[in-house]
Amino acid sequence: MVVSLVAAAVAAVCYGVATVLQALGTRRTEAAGPGAGLDPRLLVRVFKTWPFVAGTALDLVGFAAQLVALAELPVFAVEAAQAANLAVTAVIAVPVLGVALGRREWTAVGAVCAGLALLGLSAGREGPSATSDVFRYALLGAVAVIGLFGMWAARRPEPWRSRLLGLASGLGFGLIALAGRIVTTVAIADLWRDPAAWTVLLAGAVTMLMYATALQGGAVTAVAAALVVGETVLPAAAGIVFLGDRSRAGFVPMAVAGFLLAVAGAIALARFGEGGDPPPPADRAEQVSLPAR
16 A cells, blocks of 8 residues: 555656646647637647657656556545645746745645645555446446537636636546556456446547647636546545445544545645736747646
């Protein structure tokens, strides 16, 4: 379990640094006009920028570490740890970007750390990975639902467009975590027939497109808060209801308190992560934004 806790922390660090790079990459690409919807060509454009490519590489490392964490820890503990990447981003921004954290931001960082400590003390072992085919196909079907929701959200006017896309991205990342949790083999022949493996691949592509589109919208504070909620609350509930995840006996209040502290601290850091409203298009290449992931 110690290895899993370390892996969860490594994933949060990777995701926290990746968001800085990905935000820089998306801001260097041409943004679509309001109501333009989801444009798959955006992924082609952002992958032509080295910051987005480097951020995606860190995402892959973080995802591998997340799978290691999910091997022993319940989903609610791992997903709360992923929400903590906002705290990682904030702390890294101090020496790297010369950003000054105020008392409010340091308090939020402390809340995240305290919440994760409580989760680490209270988390029991994960439930069984074996699930019914119905659940696996339900996850695959959820990719289509989230994709349709993202297409609808992308045509809403701001500020709802960015907020809803942030929520959809968070749900997508949570779906990837749930699917990765129940993949029990690395044999290509078995993966080919596993709906959960297809969920990871398809949800990854759809979520990356929605996330890049949301980052271009400029309302990063709202995107961050919505993403944290989508990535943590519903997947955690699904892990408890469908996968049998539990805290240690007698530690339920500590687990609940730790989860709420970690998520609330991450949401509180979202305003720091905004880095200000988006500049005019001519200046976007020089701005680094710090969204959540």
